[in-house]
Amino acid sequence: MALVAALRRLSHASLGFYSWRAAAATPTFGAWITGQRSFTVGSQPLRSDKVTVHFINRDGDKITVKGSPGESLLDVVINEDLDIDGFGACEGTLACSTCHLIFEDDVFKKLGRITDEEMDMLDLAYGLTDTSRLGCQVCLSKSLDGLVAKVPESVADARQSQDG
Amino acid sequence: MSVMNKLTTTCWTNFYGDRRNKQMLFVLRCLHKSATSGTFGVAREEPLPERLITSTDATKKRLPKTLAEMPGPGTISNLFEFFWRDGFSRIHEIQIEHSKMYGKIFKSRFGPQLVVSVADRDLVAEVLRAEGVAPQRANMESWHEYRDMRRRSTGLISAEGEDWLRMRSVLRQLIMRPRDVAVFSDDVSEVVDDLIKRIVCLRSQSSDGTTICNINDLFFKYAMEGIAAILYECRLGCLSQKIPQETEDYIDALHLMFSSFKTTMYAGAIPKWLRPVFPKPWEEFCDSWDGLFRFSCVHVDKRLKQIESQLQRGEKVTGGLLTYMLVAKEMSVEEIYANVTEMLLAGVDTTSFTLSWASYLLARHPDVQQQIHAEVMRVLGSEKVATAEDVQHLPFIRGLVKETLRLFPVLPGNGRITQDDMVLGGYFIPKGTQLALCHYSTSLDDENFPSSLEFRPDRWIRKHSSDRLDNFGSIPFGYGIRSCIGKRIAELEMHLALIRIIQKFHVCVSPLTTDVKAKTHGLLCPGAPINLQFIDREI
Ligand code: HEM
Ligand code: FES
Secondary structure, rough: OHHHHHHOOOOOHHHOOHHHHOOOOOOOOHHHHHHHHOOOOOOOOOOOOOOOEEEEEEOEEEEEEEEEEEHHHHHHHHHHOOOOOOOOOOOOOOOOOEEEEEEEHHHHHOOOOOOOHHHHHHHHHHHHOEEEEEEEHOOOOOHHEEEEEEOOOOOHHHHHHHHH | OHHHHHHHHHHHOOHHHHHHHHHHHHHHHHHHHOOOOOOOOOOOOOOOOOOHHOHHHOOOOOEEEEEOOOOOOOHHHHHHHHHOOOOHHHHHHHHHHHHHHHHOOOEEEEEEEEEEEOHHHHHHHHHHHHHOOOEEEEEEEEHHHHHHHHOOOOOOOOOHHHHHHHHHHHHHHHHHHHHHHHHHHHHHHHHHHHHHHHHHHHHOOOOOOEEEOHHHHHHHHHHHHHHHHOOOOOOOOOOOOOHHHHHHHHHHHHEEEHHHHHHHHHHOOHHHHHHHHHHHHHHOOOOOOOHHHHHHHHHHHHHHHHHHHHHHOOOOOOHHHHHHHHHHHOOHHHHHHHHHHHHHHHOOOOHHHHHHHHHHHHOOOHHHHHHHHHHHHHHOOOOOOOOOOHHHHHHHHHHHHHHHHOOOOOOEEEEOOOOOOOOEOEEEEEOOOOEEEEEEHHHOOOOOOHHHHHHHHHHHHHOOOOOOOOOOOOOOOOOOHHHOOHHHHHHHHHHHHHHHHHEEEEEEOOOOOOOOEEEEEOOOEEEEOOOOOEEEEEE
16 A cells, blocks of 8 residues: 555656646547657648538537547547437447437538448448548548538437337 | 546646646536436336327337337246356357247346346447446445445445546546557557567467467466556566466466456345355455555555555656556556456456467368458568557458457356436336346347358458448447457557567367367356467468
């Protein structure tokens, strides 16, 4: 126990590697390790260069918000405190597919590479379409300004509409 | 609300800072929104509550049926099946037999415990998609009892509710994203170097110079060494050419502990009042846990001491997962002990059995092995050491692991305790019911996977990126927020090992091995030793 206490006494400030988290848009543990091994630090996103994003929520409402390049659509939902039920349950760690979003054809083509791991999780998404992606894997860039992302209906919605 | 306040304070003091804090509140908001908290009793076969009968149901006379109406084996025949005919080791086969007899959803009784089995891909999807914010797998009372007795914390496997959610939120930010796990690529690769050397050494000791008997022994050591390299940031030496006797003894003891642990898992199923009559299972259960905890504490403490002295010398502290957890202090040291212990428990046998099955399947299907070898040669050649990055260009390797886990899902079934009343497959399932998700049945169902008994890794290969594979039938790591936290670590360990084995050797079944069947011993494991020949590839 003495050991633990001793460690606790030492303030965080004496540790050299805290800075990367503040710097990167989506800080990750991987970046921390690579950062300390290769001494590279993520670059500060330019806050002025905002990208406009329109979400169409399940009820058909359009919500327009702004995000920074480099941020994922899940980051935007969290930062803007958007109330989309059950969205992003695994916090962007590719375990849930609740961040499923549907895009227009032309936007979909501009969204960047899709990894195998994302495809696997996407296969498990409810209401999958040909232009579906996982919101936590789609990162904003200036060229995506004005994109529209539709939140698919949830399992619960489907059941309700079947019933009534 | 006090829990919420406590959590918010923890968040402020940790250095994830503002964003993380928001994320936590976001999750907490959901937690409080949903009706997940509460106590879970043993489900009773009650009549249907009015509120779940919707008006259309009533007019169409499609009332959900009650649990009493659900088919299933009788209590006596079930007891006979399991205790007399050793059903426990054939639990995976019984799953299939019962689903053929009683349908996609059926009930069984184990003493006072009612279990509703779900053996249909779409129903499994329905259950997992409807999950709340802190799903519960099974009753973990015996685990909790041990922790309370020894004043130890729970870890991810055993924790529930808000404790679970808090630890899960920390750990998933560290080891769930593929790109975070990719940083362990070099560490794992070094362990693979040792595995290959060990294969060469072991086969040279055999009479024909090529055979390794009981390959799982070797993969057990590989998985142990691999997970230790990541969790403890140190090497144990399980794969050394010349293992010191004491390390060897240690590995043997650990081996025994893992295997006796599985048997003693049933200790939890024996009611507490029977303990004075049958004290042994509970004692063994506690002994096993003591051993597991001791092992983890030694390694965590060692690193903690190193960090402390580095800090005292004013040096910058660098390291991997354990260092990060110890320094970031998002979890207490007790919580770190518990989580590392549970991850070790969950990460060794699972990975080694899967590697054993994968090599066995390769050996039994030389044509498939040839195809995979061709892919590896095309992408890497015979010498280039693969990294995590390379795996995306090796779809056949990924397919091999997926197909292995489809045919031999290490966890043939999984559990969920329902946290709300629900209607499933036309039946009303009250809150607090233990569900058994029958993954073994769904992954060997011809409807989900045509010619399901055939080993065909190529069924997992996409022709193009918009090619969709409906794979809810085979989810060997589970799905959703309570799914396996070690999935990406396990995949990395398995992919890198298999790639290198395929680069170096032609794997064949030894004449000593015939058809090896699976048996359930806690996990789905090889029912007989798998003996393989490793023959050098001509370069
Ligand atoms: C082939 C390898 C593996 C397989 C097939 C596997 C499978 C699973 C499954 C099916 C679950 C239950 C998920 C659910 O209830 O939805 C699980 C949970 C878990 N696994 Fe794994 N696992 C493997 C390797 C690992 C490794 C290497 C680790 C260690 C890092 C690990 C750590 C865990 C933990 C801690 C849990 C409990 C998670 C929680 O309740 O939050 N597993 N695993
Ligand atoms: S948030 Fe879970 S996969 Fe995107």
